[in-house]
Amino acid sequence: MNTGSSLETVTLALKDSDFAKISTLVHAISGIVLPDNKRPMVQSRLLRRVQALKMSTLSDYVEFVTGPAGMAERNHLLSAVTTNVTAFFRETHHFETLEKVILPALKKGVLAGRRLRLWSAGCSSGEEPFSLAASVMTVFPNASQLDIRILATDIDQIMVEHVRAGKYGADALRDLENDWSGRLFGLPAKEVMRRGSAEIAAPLQAMVRCKSLNLQEDWPMKGLFDVIFCRNVVIYFDKQTQERLWSRFAAALQPGGYLMIGHSERVTGAALSAFSPEGITTYRRH
């Protein structure tokens, strides 16, 4: 019995050398740094992939995913190690700034036919882009007749499919306020909770286009954005990768456009000269 459990422990443990290989690969693909304290999380998530692929050991998996035959598996690897925590109207002050300052200033032009483009970069399961859509709809109730689009992107294909489905279960609905519920689902919070799941209102879904995109790779988008939300994403990247991204976001924004970042993030490096701080984790491009 004892022999059996120690054998199991040896087989299931993620060796130092394997964790190093996984960290190197994840960093090379996504810019995400996996510090040693993430090791138990990485180990337990990779064990699920070992089981799904009917492999025997984590070392077999590491050899496979880091080798040429494991290219397709790398999407699953990234899904397994990314953090997807999010919430509707998370860091509410950004949505207030959007509804009270940014969108009203653009209103006249947009009503006259100007394009309005927003980007949720690292959108996870979609609570952020759909909250953006609800804010846009508050200022532009006739959004479907205007040239308004919200791009939502994430490296994790499973998240992209979640956004495209536009359906949310009890977990995502837990802290929903009545006003938010009406704006997102067209139903009072009580009714949404009673049902246990709900679908995002069709006009909001129509505004959001979701695509898979690794922020470290080339961005295919041609036009400039008025607003970029990239919140709680770069926190997992090393400083050099973060600073490269800040500069790329500056270049992807219209002059006068806004970048919103996560509560524990700060724009640093060369991009600082392109932005003025405009409130809590809010930056405006010159």
Ligand SMILES: C[S@@+](CC[C@H](N)C(=O)[O-])C[C@H]1O[C@@H](n2cnc3c(N)ncnc32)[C@H](O)[C@@H]1O
């Ligand atoms: C913690 S969630 C943040 C979600 C949302 N922005 C928010 O603040 O609630 C981080 C997301 O960034 C995505 N991500 C991580 N690295 C990425 C990369 N290199 N390119 C694109 N998305 C990435 C993850 O898949 C995950 O869904």
